[in-house]
Amino acid sequence: MTLYGGIEGGGTKFVCAIGNENGDLLETVRFPTTTPDETMGRALEFFRPHAEELASVGIGSFGPVDLNPNSPTFGYVTTTPKPGWSWADVAGPIRAGLGVPVGFELDVNIAAMGEHRWGAAQGLDTFIYLTIGTGIGGGVMAEGKLLHGAMHPEMGHVLLPHDRAVDPFAGACPFHGDCFEGLAAGPSIEKRWGQKGASLPEGHPAWELEAHYVALGLVSFICSLSPQRIIIGGGVMQQPQLFPLVREKVQKLLNGYLQIPAILEGIDSYIVPPALGGDAGVKGALALAFASTGSGL
């Protein structure tokens, strides 16, 4: 059986897996994202015993990343605020260390690929996979293709209405202060309320406010991209009270302007968690690996 490698390289943790073309995960390892050398070293350690059997490896990395195959920094993380990772080569060490073709994408794009192939976006051609956790990022499939454009979307950095009378928190994005990520990612929740989101009770006003910002972000994406569905993963969205609140607020904010039945009548299946749960990314990395077998780097 042909085997493939998948890497979901997040800003907090890396997940590496060996799988087959049905998306079955045969072996998996998770470890924290430390320095680039150490982290890529641990990934190589995991794959090396199987190097002979691997047809290719797909990597989805946290961003921003360079996705331009003609660029000298293709396969790099670029201007991240994450210490040590600015202009770090992610694809290079894997390609050199294993001698196999390597596919490289943004982490949210591979999660979108995973959901498209086996999850909540099967049969759709325009949808968004959004993650709200340590940061906020989004992958977009537009008319059947992953959207790169000039680089790739950076959906966490849209600017939103921010009523400082209601929420005086200035925002935590080092580049933009109170952009979507600066207001609504996990670290912002923690800074605003003085404790981690996971420890805030379900009825805490933090969740109403969080749902408000998520809904504002979604309205921006709906108006810009007209998605057929929005899938939202990430640690913050593990709070089960958020989905109903977000759906309700999106409908209120849009106020019936968009005659899209999926929004007007089917919002519960329009804004959904990933069907693959926490495996969307690493399974998508396998899907990317299949796609990369021939072309290779």
Next chain:
Amino acid sequence: MTLYGGIEGGGTKFVCAIGNENGDLLETVRFPTTTPDETMGRALEFFRPHAEELASVGIGSFGPVDLNPNSPTFGYVTTTPKPGWSWADVAGPIRAGLGVPVGFELDVNIAAMGEHRWGAAQGLDTFIYLTIGTGIGGGVMAEGKLLHGAMHPEMGHVLLPHDRAVDPFAGACPFHGDCFEGLAAGPSIEKRWGQKGASLPEGHPAWELEAHYVALGLVSFICSLSPQRIIIGGGVMQQPQLFPLVREKVQKLLNGYLQIPAILEGIDSYIVPPALGGDAGVKGALALAFASTGSGL
């Protein structure tokens, strides 16, 4: 020579033209958008003497429109606040009256097609054509295809930061109040300052504020869509002082986060007026007509 018909159906005026496959306009007529019956009647009157020579007609209509060919209201304007035009059939009367294949698209999408074929977006695969006039709307080409998704983008209705201490104007959108269109379209400028934008002098604070909102909208679109270029047409953008102000503010708001050379080093050719000027829409309608010859409705 094969001739084609093009209709740019705007909320304020209609432009109808007969042209060839080089985009040459052989005959053109412009008239105000009044009632659907009268307006579509005038369009038919213009084309009818040439009905025998026309291979097809392309129509770009103001939105929102129904672009789903399987829908009973395909070719209609849907929920517009424009009096009389809610659920008005635009494609039907042309198809029935001329007996030729008819292509139907959103007005900003045909302008994007025109700029892609003959204008400022030649050779690009991901870009935005935005218009700022009576309303604000945007057409998106994403990875080589016009973006429809669930319906089509409605870029004028993204929600933006609005500092009421600086700008107490509540916004003029009947659906959303202070969305992008509610803050920055022509009628909003007029309501805020008590006179039409065209009569405000170049150094009036209106333009600094207008450029601020346009820049906020563009940042939202850049983060969501990662366009390779943004083309902005429409009456408001006829103010020549706006382009330099908008470019400067976009760079300041993004604050170097996105490592996109076109933005960091080439902003003057990243945010541009339409190369086809006021003809982008009607020439795009011709391009749509060519594309519709075979398939037809």
